[in-house]
Amino acid sequence: MSDERRVALVSGAASGIGAAIAARLSRDGWDVLSVDVQGDVDVRSDLTTRAGNRDAVNAAEERFGRLDAVIANAGFQHVAPIEEFPEDRWDAIVALLLTSPFLLARYAWPHLVRSGSGRFVAIASVHGLVASPYKAAYVSAKHGVIGLVKTLALEGAEHGISATAVCPAYVxxxxxxxxxxxxxxxxxxxxxxxxxxxxxxxxxxxxxIEPDEVASAVAYLLSPDGRAFTGAPLIMDQGWSAR
Ligand SMILES: NC(=O)c1ccc[n+]([C@@H]2O[C@H](COP(=O)([O-])OP(=O)(O)OC[C@H]3O[C@@H](n4cnc5c(N)ncnc54)[C@H](O)[C@@H]3O)[C@@H](O)[C@H]2O)c1
Incomplete structure (x- = not known):
């Protein structure tokens, strides 16, 4: 990394994969803005809302004066058969797993362009590529976020921005x-x-998979060596989608 400090926003950073990514990027010399709806983080924000996503990006600007990478990771699951799937849970899952990455990209975009080598990484899932029963909202939103990163990759290419979806199996x-x-x-x-x-x-x-393995993949994608990875999912599914 150059002498200049680089800044990464990590959503869902209070737990699990997000906490591992935030810790790894800090160790690698990034300034990290950790965002979550709960827990010991820099910014407490409900990312199912537009204001929550805007506040998170604004906080990066206020605290560090720049933003070079966004890792859209916050998520949760709801398991229910389709005829019983609670409509409010559908709305909340789509808001967090699909709309929040869109809003974070939208609000962060001018910063990523200014960065010159901006990075957008969504933590999607193998469920962005294959389905399982009873996970209608999760599977739909994860498929959707892979479409979002493809679009961002095309729009970001001329600005040196890469966009990728990491697709792990169970972590x-x-x-x-x-x-x-x-x-x-x-x-x-x-x-x-x-x-x-x-x-x-x-x-x-x-x-x-251990959370640190996902964090290593993200660290690689954010490194100069990772810049060729754009517009395609990075699949770490232990053979699941090969069937
Ligand atoms: N654990 C797995 O097996 C697995 C596999 C593939 C993909 N993923 C994906 O990885 C991501 C992280 O999952 P995890 O397993 O670390 O889960 P986790 O429950 O340990 O962490 C998720 C974090 O998201 C936060 N969050 C929930 N609702 C929020 C909201 N409205 N606003 C802001 N933050 C909110 C939670 O507070 C929590 O800290 C998710 O997108 C998940 O779909 C997980």
Whole structure:
């Protein structure tokens, strides 16, 4: 990295993958603005709202006077069959997983252009490429965000901005760990068997990805060596989509 400090905004940075990305980028010498609706972060913001996304970008400008990278990571899941899927949960998931990345890109764009080598990374999912039952909102929003980064890649090319979606399979975060415990109880199975036979059933490689592995991929995408990765998803799905 050059002598000049570079600034990254990380959404959903209080937990799991976002916390790992924020920590890794700080170690790599980035100034990080951590944003979340809860927890110990620089900016508390509800990113399902327009004001929340605008406040987050404004905070980067106010605190550091620049913004070079946006990592749109905040997310949550809701599992329900289509005929019972709560309409409010659909709205909230689309707002956070698809509209927030759009708004962050929209508001950050002038800063990314000024940066000269701006980076936009969405933490999508293997569910941006394949579906699973009972996850209508999550799968739809994750497919949508891959379309968004393709568009940003085309618009950003002339400004040196790259846009990428990282697509992991299951990652060991609080979100998944609580599912393992719940499913073990529901199926009457030990947790190791739930992991292999229920949660990781679609993955040829039967292990969870660690949050630090996703953070390493993001660090690479943000590095000068990562600049060729634009407009295409970076898939780290342990063989899932090869089936
Ligand atoms: N864990 C996995 O297996 C996995 C796999 C693929 C993709 N992902 C994606 O990675 C991202 C991070 O997931 P995670 O597993 O680290 O989950 P997590 O629950 O550990 O972290 C998500 C963070 O998002 C924040 N958040 C929720 N609603 C928000 C809102 N309205 N405004 C601002 N922040 C909000 C939460 O407070 C939390 O800190 C998500 O987009 C998720 O879809 C996760």
């Amino acid at each position: 060991r975060t609080p979100l998944i760990e609580s599912q393992i415990a719940d499913q073990a109880k529901a199926h009457g199975l030990p947790e190791e068997r739930v992991l292999e036979e229920v949660i990781l059933a679609s993955q040829p490689v039967k292990r969870l």
